[in-house]
Amino acid sequence: xxxxxxxxxxxxxxxxxxxxxxxxxxxxxxxxxxxxxxxxxxxxxxxxxxxxxxxxxxxxxxxxxxxxxxxxxxxxxxxxxxxxxxxxxxxxxxxxxxxxxxxxxxxxxxxxxxxxxxxxxxxxxxxxxxxxxxxxxxxxxxxxxxxxxxxxxxxxxxxxxxxxxxxxxxxxxxxxxxxxxxxxxxxxxxxxxxxxxxxxxxxxxxxxxxxxxxxxxxxxxxxxxxxxxxxxxxxxxxxxxxxxxxxxxxxxxxxxxxxxxxxxxxxxxxxxxxxxxxxxxxxxxxxxxxxxxxxxxxxxxxxxxxxxxxxxxxxxxxxxxxxxxxxxxxxxxxxxxxxxxxxxxxxxxxxxxxxxxxxxxxxxxxxxxxxxxxxxxxxxxxxxxxxxxxxxxxxxxxxxxxxxxxxxxxxxxxxxxxxxxxxxxxx
Numbered sequence: 001x002x003x004x005x006x007x008x009x010x011x012x013x014x015x016x017x018x019x020x021x022x023x024x025x026x027x028x029x030x031x032x033x034x035x036x037x038x039x040x041x042x043x044x045x046x047x048x049x050x051x052x053x054x055x056x057x058x059x060x061x062x063x064x065x066x067x068x069x070x071x072x073x074x075x076x077x078x079x080x081x082x083x084x085x086x087x088x089x090x091x092x093x094x095x096x097x098x099x100x101x102x103x104x105x106x107x108x109x110x111x112x113x114x115x116x117x118x119x120x121x122x123x124x125x126x127x128x129x130x131x132x133x134x135x136x137x138x139x140x141x142x143x144x145x146x147x148x149x150x151x152x153x154x155x156x157x158x159x160x161x162x163x164x165x166x167x168x169x170x171x172x173x174x175x176x177x178x179x180x181x182x183x184x185x186x187x188x189x190x191x192x193x194x195x196x197x198x199x200x201x202x203x204x205x206x207x208x209x210x211x212x213x214x215x216x217x218x219x220x221x222x223x224x225x226x227x228x229x230x231x232x233x234x235x236x237x238x239x240x241x242x243x244x245x246x247x248x249x250x251x252x253x254x255x256x257x258x259x260x261x262x263x264x265x266x267x268x269x270x271x272x273x274x275x276x277x278x279x280x281x282x283x284x285x286x287x288x289x290x291x292x293x294x295x296x297x298x299x300x301x302x303x304x305x306x307x308x309x310x311x312x313x314x315x316x317x318x319x320x321x322x323x324x325x326x327x328x329x330x331x332x333x334x335x336x337x338x339x340x341x342x343x344x345x346x347x348x349x350x351x352x353x354x355x356x357x358x359x360x361x362x363x364x365x366x367x368x369x370x371x372x373x374x375x376x377x378x379x380x381x382x383x384x385x386x387x388x389x390x391x392x393x394x395x396x397x398x399x400x401x402x403x404x405x406x407x408x409x410x411x412x413x414x415x416x417x418x419x420x421x422x423x424x425x426x427x
Contacts, residue, residue: 020062025170029058058170064107065164065173075099075176077114077160084318086186087278089394091149095135095160097142109166112137118158120150120185120396123274123281124326127403129396131156151390152278153187155326184325187282190384193419197257197291197298257291258344259284259302262358265329265351270405272374272425273329275386276349279372279421281324284347287370288317305330343368350374350409359415368417374408375422383422 021029032054039047080094095114106112116133135146150156159180164173235243261284263277291298292314300311302320304327311317332353343366348355350373359367377383391398406425 020065020171020173022169022172024168025058028054028170032058061109061166061168062171065110065166065171068107068110069164069173069175072099072162072164072175075162076179077162077176078179079116079158079160079181081183084186085183087150087152087188089149091147093146093148095137095144095146097137097162099142106137106139106164109168110164111139111167113163113165113172114144114146115161115163116146116148116158117161118156120154120156121326122152122154122271123269123277124155124328125269125274127269127271127274127400129391129398131158131396133395149394150185150396151386151394152275153185153281153325154278156183156185157181158183184322186321186325187278187285190279190282190286190421192286192290195287195290197294255295255298256342257298257300258342259287259300260344260346260348260358261302261304261324262346262348262352262355263305263327263330264332264354265349267329267331268402269329269351270402270407271386271388272406272423273349273351273409275423275425276351276372276374276409277329278386279384279423280347280349280370281327283370283372283419283421284324285321287345287347288321289314292317305333342366346370348372350411352411355411356413359413367415368419369413369415370419370421371411371413372421372423373410374424375410375420376424377422381420381422383424385424385426387426389427 032051035047036051036055038044039051075097076099078096078098080096082091082093085091095116097112114135114137116131116135118131119128120131121128131148133146133148135144137144157180159178161174161178162176164175165171230244232243261280263280265273265277269277288300288311291300296313300309300317302309302311309320311320329351344362345368346358347370350371352358355371359369375383388398388403391403
């Protein structure tokens, strides 16, 4: 029943969206008809010629547009964001339309416009903002550029549509297929800090592995120069890739780093609390990339609220950060798992109510804490500010009162190794 009730509204919206005349065009057409009818009754030749000329011009202009969109019906615009897509000012985007490189031409007095509409969800939360943008395709170019940026990381769900508009603003024809895209937005980078890493060696990890894990641990993909006798033909045939056995004496040394990312927080967070989560993600991204650049043999064992991930190389780290960008807060929960034999690197926010209990359960173990919380900071550690005026300035329309709520979250913690990122919300 609810779907049937929405059908009239959807039909009306579809009609107005496909109606080609704009308000100025409709006004000019109405005025020309009124003048033409009055001039016929008054037999005013000047008004007849003037109004009839206007009607013929409108008819010809509309016919040109209607004829053109019959050839443009298959066009699908492609929204190309900057790579990598991260929060911050000055991001240049591009709308690409390959069909205009295949011989299609826009008629005289017309230009192709792209309408980019969507919603931005800060940190993947339901606290959404409407996003409006548009750009005009140059006459002899298949691509158009426009500027779009986000104050913080999250998820951007967009829909790109095409319209054919005349330079006089009288007609606007909708054509082509609207293309929907969902894009993760990375957090803007934070400040760099000194970092010292203590890890578990691969040999220590080896003692806890099962026999099947040991077999995999002593194998790797074939590289030119490996001896043919070292190839495991049985395993290679099973996965359709050459696998080489590695003897224990020549085993490549691998070190493991245990990382806990605790994105626990309120069910209905405010924008200021989401800003803390954004800073925690930025610090985690900085940590993973910095440590991996220090030594390629490092392997990250990342514990998330819902799963555990193993990250071996930069490609896996980049893919993981793509998935991390829209992750919201999760409800607080008790965590259980084996304690690490080496140092644990914990990333959390002041919204994590169980963080104190987690630290007590690991008391006496080597632990490094990276915490994001509100505060004025220090002269050496200034707060990173999120400004509300950046939303309308960048084309985002806030839809919730929670944008204006500012919960100042702070935790009084004591840890031998603790790095605090301060965040603040301002106008």
